[in-house]
Amino acid sequence: MMFKSKLKEAIICFKAGRVTMPFPLGPELHPPGDGFRGKIEVDMEKCIGCGGCANVCPARLIELSDSETTRIIEYFLKRCTYCGRCAEVCPEDAITMTREYQLATNDNNDLYIRNELYMGTCGRCGRCFKPQSALDKMMVTGFRQKTEGK
Ligand code: SF4
Ligand code: SF4
Numbered sequence: 327m328m329f330k331s332k333l334k335e336a337i338i339c340f341k342a343g344r345v346t347m348p349f350p351l352g353p354e355l356h357p358p359g360d361g362f363r364g365k366i367e368v369d370m371e372k373c374i375g376c377g378g379c380a381n382v383c384p385a386r387l388i389e390l391s392d393s394e395t396t397r398i399i400e401y402f403l404k405r406c407t408y409c410g411r412c413a414e415v416c417p418e419d420a421i422t423m424t425r426e427y428q429l430a431t432n433d434n435n436d437l438y439i440r441n442e443l444y445m446g447t448c449g450r451c452g453r454c455f456k457p458q459s460a461l462d463k464m465m466v467t468g469f470r471q472k473t474e475g476k
Contacts, residue, residue, distance in 0.1 A: 358425045363408040365426040368439055372420035375443040379412035397445045403437035
């Protein structure tokens with residue numbers, strides 16, 4: 327009886343054929359659809375360094391640090407949960423959720439983004455801001471020369 331049921335089971339399995347994908351070398355049988363949230367991409371040209379993405383990231387993987395004239399934004403993407411909140415809040419649409427999901431890697435640098443932005447500093451509150459034009463940038467640089475001994 328038991329042999330009969332096992333035989334039946336084996337026949338069913340053989341009939342089903344292969345159901346797995348020849349991953350990762352074969353063709354992608356089921357590419358991600360619309361609205362898929364994969365690895366984030368940051369457009370450095372659009373970013374104004376507001377820090378909005380860092381504020382809302384639940385995984386706290388976006389780190390901001392300021393030097394005198396530069397704001398450094400670092401993304402440690404191996405902690406990303408693909409929630410998409412950073413892309414949602416970015417006022418400049420600088421962050422895109424791509425369809426890239428094959429992210430296994432031995433190299434941490436594959437999941438690391440570093441953005442260095444030239445910033446001016448507000449004379450009143452001391453916060454960094456991105457100068458609007460090349461002329462503004464030049465003016466701010468001029469005013470921010472280091473004084474001897476300071
Ligand atoms: S997708 Fe979510 S977890 Fe990933 S960087 Fe953006 S806010 Fe953070
Ligand atoms: S990526 Fe967008 S939200 Fe993040 S700092 Fe740049 S402009 Fe602001």
